[in-house]
Amino acid sequence: MTYKKTYKKVYLGNAIWKITAMYGVSTIVSTNGMKKQELDLEAKVIERFILKMKRERYLSFIQKEKTREKFIKDLSHVNFLNKDLFEEIEAGEHKLINEKIKKIGNLKDCYVISENKNIDGRRLDIESALRETLGADMGTLLIFGDAEIVYAEAEGINNRWISK
Known part of the structure; x- marks a missing residue:
């Protein structure tokens, strides 16, 4: 060959x-080096779960590696989320996340968008993603399935959200 x-x-x-x-x-x-499938998934998350006033801006940011960093920086705060589509998690997030993802099928991994460069833009098995994310005090979105469920963690204590 x-x-x-x-x-x-x-x-x-x-x-x-x-x-x-x-x-x-x-x-x-x-x-920007991302596969079309990954970029499409990020766009889907933005279109479904981000406030309307920030959508176009974020969609343009993810098109280029240089401007994608602007989107990543905003993950440290949750003021970009459409809170009507999320519920706040105060405790037991690991159990709650696992219960929710079981409802959409037998998922093995999730896609990660994160300030943590070690995991950003990667697909990780669910346990590894949770281990790297929960309590890390870094802005992160874990995307399960085809963006059926999104877990958001931002800086600060009890700043965790999961889509309804």
Whole structure:
């Protein structure tokens, strides 16, 4: 089998995507290095769970790596969440999260958006994601399934929210 790598830039929506073909498998990657599937999931979370007045701004931020940092910085506060779609968690978040995700199926992992660079933009098994997130005092969103459930943790004590 020959090694072949080709690039082709395509324009989809407001983003520029690069199509990479290697060993006969094509992958679509945005110009900020994220796979299209991950960017689509982040966009879905923004469209569903973020206040309307911040949506367009955040959607534009996630298109480029440089501006995505602005979105990540805002995670440390929960003033961007549509609180009508969330309930505050005061204690027992680990148990509550596990109960909620069992309702949507047998999930093994979640997608992470976080100030913590070690886990940001990655898919982690659920236990690892919870271990890295709960009580870390860093802005983080854990996205379960196809954004059916979102867990948000921000800086400060008892600043934890889960989607209804």
